[in-house]
Amino acid sequence: MSQTQSDNRHAITLQGVSMSFGSALALRPTDLTVHRGEFLTLLGPSGSGKSTLLNLIAGAIAPTTGRILLDDRDITYMPPRDRGIGMVFQNYALMPHMTVFENVAYPLRVRGEPSDQIHRKVNEALERVGLTGFEDRKPRQMSGGQQQRVGIARCIVYSPAIIMMDEPLGALDKNLREQMQDEIKRLHTDLGTTFIYVTHDQEEALNMSDRICLMSVGEIAQLGTPEDLYFAPQSRFVAEFIGESNLIEGRITAAGRMAVPAGGEYTVRDTGLAKDTAVTLMVRPERLRLLAQDEAAPAGANLIEGKVLGTSFIGGMTRIQILTTQGLSLTTKAVSEQVSRRAQAGMPVRLCWRPEDGVLLDR
Ligand SMILES: Nc1ncnc2c1ncn2[C@@H]1O[C@H](COP(=O)(O)OP(=O)(O)O)[C@@H](O)[C@H]1O
Ligand SMILES: [Mg+2]
Structure with a gap:
C-alpha cells in the first residue's frame, strides 16, 4: 500500500458520468472516486466499458452526461494536454522513425522545455525502466517488453499527476507479463502517483491493485480491495469473474x-x-x-x-x-x-x- 493512501483528498471524482455512442450506451451513469496515490484497476470482460471510462478521464472523449473533477476542479471539457494525465497504451503507440531518446523526449519538446533539462529527465526516465544505453535504438529494434518500457518512460518523463495504462501488457507473453506487473507496481510505489490501470485479467488485477473496480456491461459491478472482491463478492458475476x-x-x-x-x-x-x-x-x-x-x-x-x-x-x-x-x-x-x-x-x-x-x- 502506498504512503499517500491515508491522504483522503480525492484525485478524481466522476459524478453521474455516462457515455453513449449513437444509440449504444457504453457507460451507464457512473459515480467513482479515485483516491490520490492509489493503484486502481478497472477490470472486466471485453466491451464492459473500461477503455471508455479511461478515455473520459483522459479527455479523449467528452461524456454524454455528468461531471469529472480533478481535486475540486471541473475538468469535464478541459483539453487532454492540460489535465496532467499520462497514458500508456497496449500497442505502445511509439513513433517508429524516432529513436528511443526522441520518443521519450517528445512530451518535453512539445512543452518547450530547455534541452539540458530534456536530457536529464529522459535519462532519468530511461534509467527507471531499465533502458539506459538504448537511447539510439529505433522501436523496431527492440522486443515488445522493451518497447512498452519506452512507452512507460515517455509517460513518466514529465511527471504527470495521474498515470493511466490501458491493457499495457496485453501483447506480452505470460512470464514477461508477470515480470512487468512487478516492475509497474514498483514504479507506483517509487513515484507515489495515482495509477489507473486497465486489464481483463483478474489475476493481474488481484496482484497489482490497492482497489479493483470490476465492470460489467457499462457499469460498476463492485468496487473494493482485492480481498473484498475475492472473499465478499456481492453478486454471482463478481464471484465467477474473480477466482x-x-x-x-x-x-x-x-x-x-x-x-x-x-x-x-x-x-x-x-x-x-x-x-x-x-x-x-x-x-x-x-x-x-x-x-x-x-x-x-x-x-x-x-x-x-x-x-x-x-x-x-x-x-x-x-x-x-x-x-x-x-x-x-x-x-x-x-x-x-x-x-x-x-x-x-x-x-x-x-x-x-x-x-x-x-x-x-x-x-
Ligand atoms: N468509438 C466508439 N463508437 C461506438 N461504440 C463504441 C466506441 N468505443 C466503444 N464503443 C462500445 O462501447 C462499449 C464499451 O467499449 P470499451 O470501453 O472499449 O470496452 P472495454 O475497454 O472494456 O473492452 C462496447 O460495446 C464498444 O463496442
Ligand atoms: Mg479496452
Whole structure:
C-alpha cells in the first residue's frame, strides 16, 4: 500500500458520468472516486466499458452526461494536454522513425522545455525502466517488453499527476507479463502517483491493485480491495469473474439455514433473509476442506459427502473435482502431498466448510 493512501483528498471524482455512442450506451451513469496515490484497476470482460471510462478521464472523449473533477476542479471539457494525465497504451503507440531518446523526449519538446533539462529527465526516465544505453535504438529494434518500457518512460518523463495504462501488457507473453506487473507496481510505489490501470485479467488485477473496480456491461459491478472482491463478492458475476468458486443453489428455511433442493441442509451466515428466499451460496475451493479418512468435521461445520471425479495437478496444490451424493459438482484444492493419499478418482470423500466461509448471493 502506498504512503499517500491515508491522504483522503480525492484525485478524481466522476459524478453521474455516462457515455453513449449513437444509440449504444457504453457507460451507464457512473459515480467513482479515485483516491490520490492509489493503484486502481478497472477490470472486466471485453466491451464492459473500461477503455471508455479511461478515455473520459483522459479527455479523449467528452461524456454524454455528468461531471469529472480533478481535486475540486471541473475538468469535464478541459483539453487532454492540460489535465496532467499520462497514458500508456497496449500497442505502445511509439513513433517508429524516432529513436528511443526522441520518443521519450517528445512530451518535453512539445512543452518547450530547455534541452539540458530534456536530457536529464529522459535519462532519468530511461534509467527507471531499465533502458539506459538504448537511447539510439529505433522501436523496431527492440522486443515488445522493451518497447512498452519506452512507452512507460515517455509517460513518466514529465511527471504527470495521474498515470493511466490501458491493457499495457496485453501483447506480452505470460512470464514477461508477470515480470512487468512487478516492475509497474514498483514504479507506483517509487513515484507515489495515482495509477489507473486497465486489464481483463483478474489475476493481474488481484496482484497489482490497492482497489479493483470490476465492470460489467457499462457499469460498476463492485468496487473494493482485492480481498473484498475475492472473499465478499456481492453478486454471482463478481464471484465467477474473480477466482474460482463453488456455487450452490438453494432456499432459506430459517434464520441461518439453507436447504438444497437435491437434498441437504446447511448452516449459513444469518444475513436477515426471509424464509423461502432463493439464494446462491458461494464457497471458494480452498475453503472447502477435504477431510482425512477418520477425521471428524469441526463443530459447527457443514459436512457434505461424495466421490472424487478427477484431480488435476497445478503445482504445490491439486484441484479436485467432486460429485456429491446429492449430485452437486464441487471443486476443492488441497496441498498436493495430501491428495495422493486422500483423493484418487472414484474414492469416497467428505468435505466440510465453516458457515462463515460461505457467502450468500441474492438471486
Ligand atoms: N468509438 C466508439 N463508437 C461506438 N461504440 C463504441 C466506441 N468505443 C466503444 N464503443 C462500445 O462501447 C462499449 C464499451 O467499449 P470499451 O470501453 O472499449 O470496452 P472495454 O475497454 O472494456 O473492452 C462496447 O460495446 C464498444 O463496442
Ligand atoms: Mg479496452
